[in-house]
Amino acid sequence: MSKLVEMTGIEKYFPGVHALKNVQFDIASGEVHALMGENGAGKSTLMKILSGIYQRDGGELIIGGQSVSPTTPGEAQDLGIGIIHQELSLMNDLTAAQNIFIGREPRRKFGRLDEAMLNAKTAEIFGSMNLNLDPKVLVGSLTIAKQQMIEIAKALSFRSNVLIMDEPTAALNDAEIAELFAIIRRLKSEGVGIVYISHKMDELKQIADRVTVMRDGEYVGTVDAVETPINKIIAMMVGREVNEKPLEVPNLGDAEVSLKVSGLCRGKDIQDVSFTVQRGEILGFAGLMGAGRTEVARAIFGADPKDAGKIEVHGRQVAIQSPSDAVKAGIGYLSEDRKHFGLATGMNVRDNIALSSMDLFSTGRGVLNEDKMAETAKLFIRKLGIRTPSDTQEVRLLSGGNQQKVVIAKWLLRDCDILIFDEPTRGIDVGAKSEIYKLLEELAAEGKTIIVISSELPEIMRLSHRIAVMCEGRLTGILPGGKETTQEDIMQLATQREAAMRVAETVQ
Template identity: 80%
Template sequence: MSLLVEMRGIEKRFPGVHALRSVRFDLKPGEVHALMGENGAGKSTLMKILSGNYQRDGGEIFFEGKPVAPDSPRAATDLGIGIIHQELSLMNDLTAAQNVFIGREPRKSFGRLDEPALNRQTADIFSSMNLKLDPKAQVDTLTIAKQQMVEIAKALSYKSRVLIMDEPTAALNDAEIAELFVIIRKLRSEGVGIIYISHKMDEIKRIADRVTVMRDGEYVDTVDAESTPLSRIISMMVGREVSEKPLDVPDTRGNEVALEVRNLKRGREIRDVSFTVRRGEILGFAGLMGAGRTEVARAVFGADPRDDGEILVHGKPVSIHSPSDAVRSGIGYLSEDRKRFGLATGMNVRANIALASLDRFTSKAGVLDERGMRETANNYIDQLGIRTPSDTQEVRLLSGGNQQKVVVAKWLLRDCDILFFDEPTRGIDVGAKSEIYKLLEELAAQGRAIIVISSELPEVMRLSHRIAVMCEGRLTGILPGGAETTQEQIMELATQRESAMAPVGEVA
């Protein structure tokens, strides 16, 4: 079978970094080819070269057997190469149809927009995807899954023969992932070649035909997805065997209660939620999308107002009406969207670590103590194992796992001993996940109270000493961590509607 895309000996350098070393990759028509590797392996750089966002420093690219040199995103789309980035780039105040054909809208005489034709052409694309979606729907009224479909439609409107999908399921629930996979299989049957980047190992077996693994900017191997054990793929990615030790649940029943939340309420999002977390404990929050887990964390942290409820820190009631109130009470919150809410990505590592504690480094005259900031930042870089050339490296250039560690350092510097981690490993590769797990366990062992919110059941079960389960804004049960609890038990509570609710069980 002839190849749609072939990349040979691709080289890319940035100042001080040899990002890609003689990398190769190919794609067949009607194939889903997974591109895998740890954060920083070079996957995105390689795809940005293919999609015209970066220019290669060496090597060759062939499209349908002919040498090409896409020097801009427009040149790549003209060839038939589309890319769907992990961060959606839609315009929320426009309709789905306007987003699909932005800058290429059909026009009537005198340049007037032909709205009926715009909607009709978009409806035809949606129909080809078996997608039931109104072209006139405003994007900000759509679910993340539907927005993802609009991005795909936009790529297909260019008659893309190659579709690059970067972490397409990062924000989707199981039902939405199934919907996306139906569309991917249909595109594959029509001869579209799909390059699929994901850190979710189970998806690779479900959707990919072949897997190419990269590590440290180099090509490792290409293998058949169906016949290759996941353990081998993981070991190729990280260069070592990754095994998770069984969870050792400590007995924290005699420890001081660090955080107690009583009868927390916020409309129908949070409905009379109460829980405790002790020093040295990791409390996991499980539940389906929309269950109210993040809403609870944001309400406790003061990011969203609450209608009612009481918060106690170390046994004393505290008044929290804003994040600054929470921080003063020793509570830190690591958002699920670390780039938007946790980091200043255009600033360096040193500034980000000091960001929540600038008062410590500012003199009465308003002068920053750069030396103190540098020494403090390097202490945390060493303590947390943050992989960065220096404390002056821009945070946006770090891998996802190392960005997460920078956020942790920021809150540790602020002396927060109660930490909420919302989706702590979203967009983080399997090797970095192990490091984050180890870090959370170390923080708990130091006596900090940790609350972990995760949509991945194996992760909740792997990390948590106790597991709080939510459904439709209510806490439906608290289960023990470790081997005592099964995924089935968690899912039973996660789908327990109000009419079927039994009294909430508390496991000390």
């Protein structure tokens, strides 16, 4: 295999930080080369150097046999380097074709656009990807997976022979991931080299040929993706072995039912959902993307309105119209999207911890007791092991795992004993993940009631004492946690579509 890109001895400094230290990386034609490492390991910095967003301070970058130094993304594109960012950068109000050729629209005389040509060229690219999509469709009307395909088409339209994908499956469900992998394999067979950045180990095994691991801005090593055991890759990433304890399902006996939801409905998203959770229990919610799990959580929490349904907390029926009602009833919700729905990112750790409980820190006239806030914040920083230089650090500067802990601290301080975690480890490093898991288990052992929504089956199976499975807005079943339940059992319930169920019923 010929080398498309070779990076050796790469150095990068930011003010006060030695971000990359003597890093090496290469991409061969027709391979998927996974780049792994915890957040802050330097993966993105390295890829930004390759794609011309940053300039290196040392080392050599060879593309197609020539030593080069792209200084803008445009120059890198001309060298055949395409990058698909984790956060999609598409214009929702333009069509697929208009997005793909933005800034390079085919023109006719007097600056008029040649829409026909534009759509024809786009159709050609879609055809080469075996993608069945209308070039004239509005991007905003597509699913995230399809939008991702359009990003890929855009990168290909530059005739890229190296494609960098930064966590491309973060927002995709299993079917969509399979679709993406089919396209990756096709590109591979055409000789394109792909850099694949992901935190998901199982994906790696499916799609990658080689794995390069980075840690703290340094190159750790490159190994074969198929032959190397996952444990070893994780050990390379965190610098130590991570031992996962097997799940022990506690015997809750007749512990109090702390949350009872019955007949919860909202349009097509939530159809007659009923369940109970006991004190000290972790109830997992599994299902495919769009199964309605987040919708159920938000409806219970009062973040969205509901059509019908009764919610009882500790045996008492509560009327929850808004998040503030839910919090009064002792229910806290930790959103999957911490940046948008969980944290006031511009504010510091102390303020974020106190955000739900300002009344605890104020006098009758609404004056804040800053000392007491600081004391409380420091208490939680110690108790939850939040890694931050101080309680006045802005939360946006913390890592994902520590941000999540700040949100947890917020709810613990508010004395919420029913906590709903929506994708608690999304965007969190492998090492920090097991810390969050441990924390959830400790909370349950202390007598909190925990609901965990997760799209990652291993996570659901690792945590849940019982597993509720949803499909298309309906609760299709509740399975016991632990060894008796397999991924297949869950998937069967998660794909139990209504039409199929009706057929099954008539047969019976």
